[in-house]
Amino acid sequence: MITVEGLSKRFGNTVAIDDLHFSVQPGRVTGFLGPNGSGKSTTLRCMVDLDHPQSGNVTFSGKHYRQIEDPIRTIGVLLDASYVHPGRSARHHLEYLAVSNHLDRQRVNEVLALVGLTDVAHRRVKTFSLGMKQRLGLAATMLGDPEVIILDEPANGLDPEGIRWMRDMLQYLAGQGRAVLVSSHQLSEMALMAEDLVVIGRGRLIAHESAADFIARHTTTRIRVRSPQIGVIVRAVQERGGDASMLSETADTDGALVTGMSMIDVGELAHGNKAVVHELLEVTDSLEDAFLAVTREDQEYRSGSSS
Amino acid sequence: MKAIIASEWLKARTVRSHWVLLIIAMMFPLIISTLVGIFNPDPQFVSYREVVSIVASSGAFSLLLLSSLWVINLTSEFTHGTIRVTYAAVPARWKVIVAKAVIGTLVTAVVMSVLFWLNFGLGAALLNSRGATIIVDGWFDHSFKVFVALVTFAIIVSWFGLGLGVLIKNSPVAIVVVLLWPLIIESLIALAFALSGYESAWKWMPYQTAFQEIDGPSGVDSALSRPWGHLYFAAFVIVVGIIGVVVDRRRDA
Ligand SMILES: Nc1ncnc2c1ncn2[C@@H]1O[C@H](COP(=O)(O)OP(=O)(O)O)[C@@H](O)[C@H]1O
Ligand SMILES: [Mg+2]
Numbered sequence: 001m002i003t004v005e006g007l008s009k010r011f012g013n014t015v016a017i018d019d020l021h022f023s024v025q026p027g028r029v030t031g032f033l034g035p036n037g038s039g040k041s042t043t044l045r046c047m048v049d050l051d052h053p054q055s056g057n058v059t060f061s062g063k064h065y066r067q068i069e070d071p072i073r074t075i076g077v078l079l080d081a082s083y084v085h086p087g088r089s090a091r092h093h094l095e096y097l098a099v100s101n102h103l104d105r106q107r108v109n110e111v112l113a114l115v116g117l118t119d120v121a122h123r124r125v126k127t128f129s130l131g132m133k134q135r136l137g138l139a140a141t142m143l144g145d146p147e148v149i150i151l152d153e154p155a156n157g158l159d160p161e162g163i164r165w166m167r168d169m170l171q172y173l174a175g176q177g178r179a180v181l182v183s184s185h186q187l188s189e190m191a192l193m194a195e196d197l198v199v200i201g202r203g204r205l206i207a208h209e210s211a212a213d214f215i216a217r218h219t220t221t222r223i224r225v226r227s228p229q230i231g232v233i234v235r236a237v238q239e240r241g242g243d244a245s246m247l248s249e250t251a252d253t254d255g256a257l258v259t260g261m262s263m264i265d266v267g268e269l270a271h272g273n274k275a276v277v278h279e280l281l282e283v284t285d286s287l288e289d290a291f292l293a294v295t296r297e298d299q300e301y302r303s304g305s306s307s
Numbered sequence: 308m309k310a311i312i313a314s315e316w317l318k319a320r321t322v323r324s325h326w327v328l329l330i331i332a333m334m335f336p337l338i339i340s341t342l343v344g345i346f347n348p349d350p351q352f353v354s355y356r357e358v359v360s361i362v363a364s365s366g367a368f369s370l371l372l373l374s375s376l377w378v379i380n381l382t383s384e385f386t387h388g389t390i391r392v393t394y395a396a397v398p399a400r401w402k403v404i405v406a407k408a409v410i411g412t413l414v415t416a417v418v419m420s421v422l423f424w425l426n427f428g429l430g431a432a433l434l435n436s437r438g439a440t441i442i443v444d445g446w447f448d449h450s451f452k453v454f455v456a457l458v459t460f461a462i463i464v465s466w467f468g469l470g471l472g473v474l475i476k477n478s479p480v481a482i483v484v485v486l487l488w489p490l491i492i493e494s495l496i497a498l499a500f501a502l503s504g505y506e507s508a509w510k511w512m513p514y515q516t517a518f519q520e521i522d523g524p525s526g527v528d529s530a531l532s533r534p535w536g537h538l539y540f541a542a543f544v545i546v547v548g549i550i551g552v553v554v555d556r557r558r559d560a
Contacts, residue, residue: 048395051559066398077395083388085322092321100314100396140392 001026002047002148002179007056009042009203016042017203020056024181024198026147029174031194031211032183035295039203040183041079044152048077060148070101076141077150081133081157086126090117090136093125098143111139115169130157138169149173151182155189167193187291191215201295218290223266226255226279236269237261253278308406311397315406319380319414328379332372333418336365336426344433351438356522358434358441359450362426363457363522369422370415370461371486374468377411378481381472394560401552404473408548411465419461423454453522459537460517467544473551489514513543 002024009017017039024030034040045051047058049065060068060075068074084093094108112118115135125133134154141149149170155163170193174180184190190197190211197214199207207214224247227233234244234256242265247255258266263282270277319325343361347353381404384390397403427450431441468485475481484492493512500508510516510530517540519529531539 045391045559049398050391050394052557071398072396079391079395080388083392085318085383085387085389087322087324088318089321092317096314096317096321097392097396099317100311100393102310 001061002181003057003059004043004047005057005059007043007046007053007058009039009046009051009053015203017046017053017200020200020203020205022198022205022208024148024179025196026179027174027177028195029170029180029182029193030196030198031190032181032198032200033187033190033291034183034185034200034206035292036185038185038200038295040185040200041152042203043200044077044079044150044181044183047150048075048079050079070103070144072097072101072141072146073103073144074146075148075150076144076146078134078137078141078154079152081130081137081154084125084133084136087124089122089124090128090139091121093136094140094143097140101144103143107143107145111142114142115139131159131162134158134162134166138166142173147178149178149180149182151180153183153185155184155186155193163189163192187215187287191287199291199294206294215287215290218294219285219287220259221282221284223258223261223263224255224279224281224283225258225266225270225277226253227270227275227277228253229273229275230254230256232273232275233266233270236273237266240265240269242266255279257283308402311402311406312409314397315403315410319407319410322383325376325380328372328376329418332369332376333422335372336362336369336422337429339365340426340430341433344430344437347434347437350434351440353434353439353441355441356449358427358430359453360522361430362423363453365426366419366423366457366461367518367521370419370457370464371489373415373418373461374464374485375482377407377415377465377468378472378485379478380411381407381469382476382478382481385476386478391560400556400560404469404548404552404555408466408469411469412462415461415465416458419458420454423457449522456521456533456537460521460540463517463537463541463544466541466548470544470548470551473555474547489518513540516540 004020004022007017007020008015020043032040032043042051046053047065048071058065065071065075091108091112094111095105098105098108109118112121115138117132117135117139120128120132125136128136134157138151138154141151154166158166170180170182182193194211197207197209197211198205199214225233230246230253234246237244237258240261242261243259244256247257263280267277267280340361384393393403394400431439435441467488468481471481471484475484493514497509497512507530510528516529516531516536517533519527519533519536529536
């Protein structure tokens with residue numbers, strides 16, 4: 001388990017993280033979400049003792065990173081897939097890491113196979129695509145078969161298929177009981193990957209809850225219904241205390257957006273009123289819009305309170 | 308610590324540009340002695356000391372290139388971000404720097420030794436085939452003293468490269484400082500002292516005091532004899548290295 005307590009880090013006058021508290025549980029993927037520049041990478045660097053915070057603590061089952069012997073056997077971290085010497089082969093990159101932490105070189109073959117890079121392992125990294133480097137980075141984090149996996153924006157540079165691969169891999173690893181912390185600036189990506197969310201904006205914690213709860217709280221689900229008798233349906237919805245607004249777009253059939261009722265209720269209402277239904281659909285706000293709204297609120301609140 | 312040294316050795320030998328620098332460092336003196344061996348107009352008058360002198364001064368060029376190799380070995384880790392990967396795997400940062408110094412010491416010692424005798428043998432053989440009579444007589448004669456001085460000096464300069472590398476982080480800047488140190492920087496420092504009335508400061512510049520005239524008599528132009536000069540320079544370099552390690556430990560990687 002990872003525990004972050006009161007972590008603060010400034011670079012000169014820039015406050016990168018401000019009194020951050022959260023914890024990461026084993027056995028699940030925790031998404032670390034925030035817009036660009038919100039302090040995710042800085043937090044992760046502080047976790048593994050690369051950056052020195054002005055105050056606060058990060059512990060892994062009670063231990064500081066620097067107290068852990070051969071740390072890559074306990075904590076696998078991928079900060080940036082481009083942190084490889086372009087002139088070195090993928091295999092040699094993994095080998096020097098393995099050797100430094102007393103790992104068997106056979107592990108290098110295993111992790112290469114795990115991420116599907118066996119055939120290109122002898123090639124110099126400068127010939128790799130960003131997606132291949134992300135796979136190499138994941139291989140490096142898996143070298144020590146760690147209990148904790150920390151990844152900074154691992155989906156960057158991956159195509160949709162690569163993102164699905166990454167998601168399946170992370171969920172598989174979490175399923176084995178590991179704690180997985182993965183950062184992203186895209187809620188939609190996190191919605192697919194993570195069960196828990198730690199959301200930050202401008203270095204401060206905004207939310208720490210399950211992904212489902214966060215999405216439910218910050219998005220509204222509406223029911224879109226199209227019918228030749230749309231007026232009947234709208235009236236029935238309003239009588240039941242729901243809210244309905246007509247759709248102004250041009251379509252073959254008139255439609256309305258209903259809030260405050262489930263799709264089943266709307267369908268049954270239509271049936272009860274003998275209205276023909278051409279379309280009945282749940283529509284959810286784009287997750288990005290919701291996320292932007294949340295982080296914007298937070299930023300406005302803070303700039304308002306500080307002046 | 309053994310694991311970290313093994314890891315640094317693997318790193319050092321798996322980058323092609325390191326080998327390129329090493330080969331250039333070795334080729335240059337060999338080319339010089341080949342040219343001298345073939346084109347010297349009066350081989351029968353070339354003395355044994357002159358061959359040693361050529362080997363030593365071309366070796367001084369090699370050791371500067373070798374020290375650039377150790378600068379790059381370290382600073383390229385900052386350039387490519389691999390230092391973060393390394394320090395995440397080995398949080399005790401000083402161990403990484405010390406491991407690099409161990410590799411630097413061993414490689415420099417082996418390369419400079421091979422180079423010295425290979426070069427000496429090549430020059431002597433070429434000249435002897437053209438009528439010269441150059442032989443090595445006895446272990447502790449002149450050539451052996453020059454050999455020991457050159458290798459010791461090269462090792463200290465390799466540490467200097469690492470110390471400046473960890474302090475400066477930026478490859479071109481650190482290389483320029485290493486290369487200009489003996490040529491310009493120490494002269495400027497000595498000049499500054501001289502202008503303030505300390506005329507003898509020149510004799511105390513660390514690099515000069517250790518290098519002296521590497522195949523000449525000891526302690527003539529400098530305040531210390533050669534072995535003391537080496538110790539003095541080594542102490543200076545170790546202080547630079549310790550400052551580097553302390554700064555590196557305190558800053559964000
Ligand atoms: N090494 C650094 N020096 C100065 N400022 C930095 C440094 N690293 C990050 N910052 C600043 O800290 C803030 C957070 O950056 P970062 O942690 O990279 O955010 P994120 O990963 O969420 O995009 C930004 O304002 C960034 O400019
Ligand atoms: Mg980032």
